[in-house]
Amino acid sequence: MEGKKLIEVRNLSKHFHKKQVLKDISLDINKGDVVCLIGPSGSGKSTFLRCLNRLEEANSGEILFEGTDICKKDVNIDLHRQKMGMVFQQFNLFPHMTVLKNLIIAPMKLQGVDEESATEYAMSLLEKVGLADRANEYPSKLSGGQQQRVAIVRALCMKPDVMLFDEPTSALDPEMVGEVLTVMKDLAQQKMTMVVVTHEMGFAREVANRVVFLDEGEFVEENAPEEFFTNPKNERLKTFLSKVL
Numbered sequence: 356m357e358g359k360k361l362i363e364v365r366n367l368s369k370h371f372h373k374k375q376v377l378k379d380i381s382l383d384i385n386k387g388d389v390v391c392l393i394g395p396s397g398s399g400k401s402t403f404l405r406c407l408n409r410l411e412e413a414n415s416g417e418i419l420f421e422g423t424d425i426c427k428k429d430v431n432i433d434l435h436r437q438k439m440g441m442v443f444q445q446f447n448l449f450p451h452m453t454v455l456k457n458l459i460i461a462p463m464k465l466q467g468v469d470e471e472s473a474t475e476y477a478m479s480l481l482e483k484v485g486l487a488d489r490a491n492e493y494p495s496k497l498s499g500g501q502q503q504r505v506a507i508v509r510a511l512c513m514k515p516d517v518m519l520f521d522e523p524t525s526a527l528d529p530e531m532v533g534e535v536l537t538v539m540k541d542l543a544q545q546k547m548t549m550v551v552v553t554h555e556m557g558f559a560r561e562v563a564n565r566v567v568f569l570d571e572g573e574f575v576e577e578n579a580p581e582e583f584f585t586n587p588k589n590e591r592l593k594t595f596l597s598k599v600l
């Protein structure tokens with residue numbers, strides 16, 4: 356299945372009031388891709404990611420997800436959304452639920468999984484990220500890095516076909532960035548399809564198979580990481596890289 360198109364974005368535009376934030380942009384995401392999306396603050400990265408699962412409604416264009424145009428009004432977006440895990444900068448765990456409850460609530464409520472199976476699966480994933488012993492804690496007892504690992508596991512508990520990450524390490528203390536990137540790298544090695552907005556150029560270079568530069572609402576350049584970072588073509592990308600590398 357690798358290499359098959361999972362998401363096809365066609366001529367997507369998004370305005371906020373009079374400002375056009377995404378300008379008629381197109382991108383294909385194939386099964387097994389790890390696409391890193393980089394670009395200056397305000398360039399539209401979060402908006403793009405949020406349009407992919409319709410947390411934002413695009414003004415025009417198509418988003419084919421597994422062959423269905425999910426921008427159409429009559430699609431059951433909840434069903435498609437379950438197949439797209441999302442991880443935010445702020446971990447957004449439910450503060451009044453234990454770690455385990457955070458993990459099993461959606462599979463039970465939305466997918467009809469029984470508690471025992473949901474728990475078993477959640478515990479197996481917690482084990483993999485080294486947090487099985489924290490299952491009965493509340494999120495506030497965990498460090499930022501631990502909370503973000505739980506947030507990733509929570510998304511994985513829905514068995515998504517793609518994982519969307521919006522700057523998952525930007526809110527973390529520097530010493531906790533590595534543990535989260537390691538989990539993401541493991542996921543990539545397991546061939547999870549991932550779209551990752553990040554400022555972690557080392558991660559993009561090492562883990563992504565494609566790097567895309569978004570500037571002022573347009574995809575300006577895309578390449579394999581080595582070429583992208585060592586031989587950028589576009590002037591705006593060159594300027595951006597000179598500031599961040």
Ligand code: ADP
Pocket residue numbers: 371372376394395396397398399400401402403
């Ligand atoms: P990035 O994630 O690349 O920093 P965003 O997608 O968050 O960029 O924002 C792109 C542009 O859209 C910015 O100018 C931002 O101010 C604007 N924007 C984002 N969300 C909204 C909103 N809900 N209402 C109005 N403007 C918004």
Ligand code: MG
Pocket residue numbers: 400401402522
């Ligand atoms: Mg953003």
